[in-house]
Amino acid sequence: MSRIIVITSGKGGVGKTTTSAALSMGLAQRGHRTVVIDFDVGLRNLDLIMGCERRVVYDFVNVINHEANLNQALIRDKRCDNLYVLPASQTRDKEALTKEGVGRVLDELSQSYDFIVCDSPAGIEHGATMAMYYADDAVVVTNPEVSSVRDSDRMLGILSSKSRRAETNAEPIREHLLLTRYDVPRVESGEMLSVKDVQDILSLDLLGIIPESKAVLTASNAGVPVILDRESDAGQAYADAVSRYLGEEVPHRFMTAEKKGFFNRLFRG
Amino acid sequence: MAVNFRSSAGEAPPAFELKAAGFTLPVIRLLNGDMEALAEQIGVKVEQAPDFFRHTPVVIDLGGFPEGGAVEFPLLVGLLRGYGMIPFGVRGGTKTQNAAAEAMELAILGDAYLRPGKAAPASEPAPETPRRGLPTFTLVTRPVRSGQEIYAAGGDLSVVASVSSGAEVAADGNIHIYGCLRGRALAGNRGNADARIFCQDLQAELVSVAGHYRISENIPADLRGVPVQVFLDQKVLRIEKI
Numbered sequence: 001m002s003r004i005i006v007i008t009s010g011k012g013g014v015g016k017t018t019t020s021a022a023l024s025m026g027l028a029q030r031g032h033r034t035v036v037i038d039f040d041v042g043l044r045n046l047d048l049i050m051g052c053e054r055r056v057v058y059d060f061v062n063v064i065n066h067e068a069n070l071n072q073a074l075i076r077d078k079r080c081d082n083l084y085v086l087p088a089s090q091t092r093d094k095e096a097l098t099k100e101g102v103g104r105v106l107d108e109l110s111q112s113y114d115f116i117v118c119d120s121p122a123g124i125e126h127g128a129t130m131a132m133y134y135a136d137d138a139v140v141v142t143n144p145e146v147s148s149v150r151d152s153d154r155m156l157g158i159l160s161s162k163s164r165r166a167e168t169n170a171e172p173i174r175e176h177l178l179l180t181r182y183d184v185p186r187v188e189s190g191e192m193l194s195v196k197d198v199q200d201i202l203s204l205d206l207l208g209i210i211p212e213s214k215a216v217l218t219a220s221n222a223g224v225p226v227i228l229d230r231e232s233d234a235g236q237a238y239a240d241a242v243s244r245y246l247g248e249e250v251p252h253r254f255m256t257a258e259k260k261g262f263f264n265r266l267f268r269g
Numbered sequence: 270m271a272v273n274f275r276s277s278a279g280e281a282p283p284a285f286e287l288k289a290a291g292f293t294l295p296v297i298r299l300l301n302g303d304m305e306a307l308a309e310q311i312g313v314k315v316e317q318a319p320d321f322f323r324h325t326p327v328v329i330d331l332g333g334f335p336e337g338g339a340v341e342f343p344l345l346v347g348l349l350r351g352y353g354m355i356p357f358g359v360r361g362g363t364k365t366q367n368a369a370a371e372a373m374e375l376a377i378l379g380d381a382y383l384r385p386g387k388a389a390p391a392s393e394p395a396p397e398t399p400r401r402g403l404p405t406f407t408l409v410t411r412p413v414r415s416g417q418e419i420y421a422a423g424g425d426l427s428v429v430a431s432v433s434s435g436a437e438v439a440a441d442g443n444i445h446i447y448g449c450l451r452g453r454a455l456a457g458n459r460g461n462a463d464a465r466i467f468c469q470d471l472q473a474e475l476v477s478v479a480g481h482y483r484i485s486e487n488i489p490a491d492l493r494g495v496p497v498q499v500f501l502d503q504k505v506l507r508i509e510k511i
Contacts, residue, residue, distance in 0.1 A: 153433045157414025
């Protein structure tokens, strides 16, 4: 039984694609056959983050339009045999995603994959609704600031009313909160919302806290999902999130300043 | 000067005349109760000719509305006003629909233009009775998210979760919120002044009972974040700790 996971947020620039790349790589590394789909037609980015931009021949829209079959469009990841990427089309727009077409592709993929990760575009328009329509799970990526939290809340409302599960009165989509770009010093100084603030507002299961980290940008530029950088805090945080998604109990990290920071302040004071 | 004015007031020239006049007004003919579709389609129309609709009185025609269907007047009126129109009257509605319209202070206009087939009052009381006999009750167990609207027509609404900022819950009766109210809550939506709002944690953007409302800015700080009830006392909206 495959599961379809949508990575969504409403707001742009919060880390959806970074998260899609990291989670799909994490799931694949644990031995699950995983495919990650870029739904951001016209603003394709996932291929860059996954480092497969030079190998794109056919794309998602080609498959929907029967111009290519799935095997021609899927790109196997060079670092992990269990992971495939289905890139978005850069030359079309989001209207090319039809409900029937997307459904057919997801149906076909679910025959042979354990997890289908859908990287949603920003916004709540057609592309985003297509990405979430067939989802079983949703990872709502949120930054600790008010506008991101409100947009996530809006997206959660759409998830609970406009998805296939909602329309067929099936069991609702399982919703998870992933807090990204969490900057402990700024939270402690009151500039950013805390984990508790965000959870109070969104009342969601917390999948993970990804600390603000230079490693993310470095990894993106290099086309390496940040989860592969095991030295980095962000990479470890994503690995924790994958474990939690798979049902393991892992305590949350990166919620408070590291010891070093504490001593620093002590000595400075 | 003041004395002069007063002494002349008795024999003042007539201040008004009563006359009849006919006006040509835009009529919005509702074809179904899908407010979302209506909002979208009216939005498009208004965009094409914003000046035409600005401050324009409009009449709502229910001649084509499904018989016995409930019209969400509060939503409808709010929607039209939002686009700058002044909805002031209804025509062609059933008894129930007219009563709902009157609760929103809309005028009931004559049926002179009605299709003869529509004016069959004998068939109307039938669908009306069960609705009155069984006050509906709506229960919401999941958080009401930003952008969502929930309307409990004809009865009470209970929300066993939070109402997010940017969300709106409304009921013809009372509203009970067992989480945090951050959005808007409108009780007594059809003019029931006895309706109340109860909530565990008030951080609302707006609370309203029977059209008397208060926005966030006018809610005292000591009533925020505590369990409260909101009710009308002599037409004044009051918020009290419970």
